[in-house]
Amino acid sequence: MMIVDLIDEVDFKEKLIALGAPVTQEQNLLEVQTTVLSWLKAYPEQTPFVKDLCMEMQKDTTTVLPEVSSVIAAFA
Template identity: 45%
Template sequence: MMIADLFDESDFREKLIDLGIPIDQDATFDECRSTVLAWLDSTPEAVSHVVGLFETLRNTDVVLLPEVDEFIENILSIHTR
């Protein structure tokens, strides 16, 4: 039996914090999402780092929580035209 490695909201929050996005350790997923959107608007030089992280996550074997996957897809559709 194989157990999937689920990438959940807390994993997502940790990766965003590692990128330098100013997110509280106890932020909710909605707070993370709105902070990322505001940060991308105010820090355009960071877009490539966020896109790189999100593309890496999409191309690994981890199972993304549906909300995380949807948010990643939205960001990539905006910033990888």
């Protein structure tokens, strides 16, 4: 049996919330993307933390769902 780390929409939102991003679980991914980009514009000092989170989620040992990957790409 192969065990894979999987990042889905819920995990992604939880990680952003843990960073202090003003997102909720109720938001869809497009809303999350818009909210985080606005937040980063208002608080640019948070950008390195979001980028580090995105890099961590894109490790070779982690599988990121395609819809989450497209939002991560918007933060790059």
